Amino acid sequence: MTPMDLRGVFAPIPTPFDRNDQLDESRLRSACARWAASSLRGLVVLGSTGEAVLLDEDESDRVVAVAREIWPAGRPFIVGTGRESTAATILATRRAGALGADAVLVRTPGFYKSQMNTDVFVRHYTSVADASPVPVLLDNFTAVTGVNLPPAAVTKLAAHPNIVGVKESSGDVAQIADFVKGSRAGFNVLAGSSTTFYSALGVGAVGGVLALSCVLPDACVRVFELTRAGNHAQASALQMRLMPIAKLVGSMHGIAGLKASLKLVGCDVGGPRSPLAPVSDATVAVLREALVSFEEVALV
Amino acid sequence: MTPMDLRGVFAPIPTPFDRNDQLDESRLRSACARWAASSLRGLVVLGSTGEAVLLDEDESDRVVAVAREIWPAGRPFIVGTGRESTAATILATRRAGALGADAVLVRTPGFYKSQMNTDVFVRHYTSVADASPVPVLLDNFTAVTGVNLPPAAVTKLAAHPNIVGVKESSGDVAQIADFVKGSRAGFNVLAGSSTTFYSALGVGAVGGVLALSCVLPDACVRVFELTRAGNHAQASALQMRLMPIAKLVGSMHGIAGLKASLKLVGCDVGGPRSPLAPVSDATVAVLREALVSFEEVALV
């Protein structure tokens, strides 16, 4: 297989629900069209930000099908297919491939934390990559899984011809550097934390899968472009201006915060699915304030 | 509804697989018959120890149906039905009820760790308990979920007429005491950690859901009976003798260790499902040694 180039900014999109907590395909179409009109390089559906663990398999397939229909060919369309069991991950991966995914993003299993180690990860991902019809991206999201994918595992897995990259979702820039250093040229190390995107690019990340980019796609892309152009002072300054929103939308208020922010910028994707709860009015006010402070956003 | 009495020892049974990693109904029948012949009070199927997160919904239903068929009426038959979404938990709970569960054990959601708090847990469990055709048990298993169900949440939920108890799976005896102190008489606080079972009984737990009791059911029941009879010296001494095996079977080697131990005592339920890996031969030797040291087990 030929290597895949994933340079740029990818939006890990939330899954829209209607008032009855049901998948809202219409809102999904509108939102995808909006993101398609931005400078985003690509889309990630059914990631952790997509509430994938709150969807059943049929809903998952519908999300993929609807988004794929809207999203333009030629810009990477990536589907999250991680499950706790290797077999279920393979099934989801094959279905994603059949539905038009350009690549899959596979979160580490993490339920049985004490039993997860380099060997287990290497076996799991090798099985998935062997069986996958499309290239595979590793996904290390310690804040939700409670486990860490060790650099040694990434180094081994980067040698697999069907594993084309890794997303590191913590803000641990040293680990991103470790992943870069331990993998072959052309292996795509992607930042998963909006607060340290500029820093990640500085140590070899080729792009990012950034929740913030669902709300402010062009600003995130500008950080990327400025850095690529060697304009570090402006890139860093823009990153610093984005910091407060990145924190609010990301770790602090989670998916509910992201969905509330999207509504503020005119993209209503509903609220999160239960047991997740919408943010309070006070939090909406804080988000509004942060977005207004950022200046370039006209709020609805 | 009338209160449910869950005094005694419950085995959270592993799910047997065959050589092809498929559900092995025949082994499940044999194993259930073996447990039915013991002094165990009841059974928990599809708990964390049952690799529930590695099964699909159809497999889950088959496990329930097969085990239910073997397990004698009159001894509590409990089914794990926790899912990350409230709606999926309710669906699984209703199916378990329809398949003959006497109660359901519902693990806290935990994927979106930073968003879980007392309010979220209270809303989630209230929805589930309102919808459930059978009594509900809360399940706090921090080692796998990465979140803690606060005593304040348990106190509120213990007032719900369809919530009959809580399993605390850590060895945190102070928190078990908190749960007991904060709930009404008749609310069943169950220990989930084999290493501190005797201690939990001493602060008001009425029983235990103990992985160790899959392997050594009668010894675990004896700890319970000795304590209930006020024979603390013997109960404590037996608990101390069980400690090394409890540690090996539980946290140290996880489900693979439990399955290997079961094979050693003549109950072959196969290995764990991938990505979980079987224990090494060296570990089997350690498990054998521990079981032999315990003296009363004739190994195969």
Next chain:
Amino acid sequence: MTPMDLRGVFAPIPTPFDRNDQLDESRLRSACARWAASSLRGLVVLGSTGEAVLLDEDESDRVVAVAREIWPAGRPFIVGTGRESTAATILATRRAGALGADAVLVRTPGFYKSQMNTDVFVRHYTSVADASPVPVLLDNFTAVTGVNLPPAAVTKLAAHPNIVGVKESSGDVAQIADFVKGSRAGFNVLAGSSTTFYSALGVGAVGGVLALSCVLPDACVRVFELTRAGNHAQASALQMRLMPIAKLVGSMHGIAGLKASLKLVGCDVGGPRSPLAPVSDATVAVLREALVSFEEVALV
């Protein structure tokens, strides 16, 4: 050397300060006389609860000398002498011995957390015990040190003729049981957490070093005596009644909470030393309420 018997309840006393944050010898005398009039087995001065890390070496010696003078011979008088360096620990230990300590309690070093392991602990404590003129007690207080003294280290050190016991300050009853199981008969395993004192006694602890016993010495001793007499139902019930105060005085409000509680029961030892801050009036009210609820305390 002959073995030392440390059965019973020990108060880890706070160090009294005056309004100028200076050591208040007069209050120390009064408080020690009060504790001497109780049924406490012994005293621990300069432990973590004694703000030892906030005192200089001269102040430390004065605390030992003054308390020793008041405390009756024949009831164990134990001095905390742990320092980060082995040499400084030995110096403090020798001074304590010279000032009349019956034994020393030596907290694990913990500053360089990543470098602490079983070998380091064994070497450290062996050097200290070799040099100490009096018996040595190990002190594992993970909540302040950030490191854990592994059971394997305790097992090795329990074989040293001048190491007579260990205090486990967390509420981890399973680890207490491990320490008991791994050490020779006569080795004194002491509970350091008031919330699980009864449970610790049930798995082989011979006594406790309990912050709560500074405030309610006789109630703590009663838990001990009831358990020793095999009266488990009453012991457990009393422990449950003590739980709320134990939590407030211990982990929740720290030394400031302990000192405020002591003032409420008529034993004014001043406030904590800076940077520690006194508790708020609201917290004092909560402490008062908890003490009054316990019923047998006449508050000042």
Next chain:
Amino acid sequence: MTPMDLRGVFAPIPTPFDRNDQLDESRLRSACARWAASSLRGLVVLGSTGEAVLLDEDESDRVVAVAREIWPAGRPFIVGTGRESTAATILATRRAGALGADAVLVRTPGFYKSQMNTDVFVRHYTSVADASPVPVLLDNFTAVTGVNLPPAAVTKLAAHPNIVGVKESSGDVAQIADFVKGSRAGFNVLAGSSTTFYSALGVGAVGGVLALSCVLPDACVRVFELTRAGNHAQASALQMRLMPIAKLVGSMHGIAGLKASLKLVGCDVGGPRSPLAPVSDATVAVLREALVSFEEVALV
């Protein structure tokens, strides 16, 4: 007071001991002369890397006096003076000032972890800064203290006229950015982790206090100079080449690893003080290999 400019690289020097674990003033002189001959901006003595917690007050003063004598005026000479008590910190700070310190670096107290919060930190540092004859730097070293200095505390303290900066010792680049964003221009945010030095500079850190710079001062300064000159590609490439040694010398092998590395490059400062243990021969071989791979070092 006038603001202090701390741009550049500072070496947090280890304290040399002789074979009897005693302070070795001769080695200290030689080592300081070596560092003075490098392009280091300044020196930090008695930091965590200086084993300050393993020294008594007299030894501490001797280290300051000897190093001060060698270190050239005009290049910042900073002394670590953090103690657990506010009063002891002030005493140490005054002594350091009297002995010629240009500034003091004050580690957060951290022993009573559960009681440390923004208010406590603000009061502690305000007292110290009010009393200090020289400018004060905050020091947040979570890996040893187990507590975090919150950005809110730094923002408040940055307004104090005698507090001139903060060292953030973790590799948390997002927190460094927070510190920068929350403080006035001219407030010196210094990186304390060698593995993310380049990244920290990119988000506004003005320099670093880097253990690695004791061993490879000129390479660390080059990362700084290249970044300052806008030569990001070379700066990042050099940082990546330094990564393996940075990890070995820093977190992985601690002070023992640092001292072994220094011996390899011809600067023998002895081993660490007990209970810290020297690294094994195998680790020395790994360190040698890493240094040789870096190419520009001629090993002894």
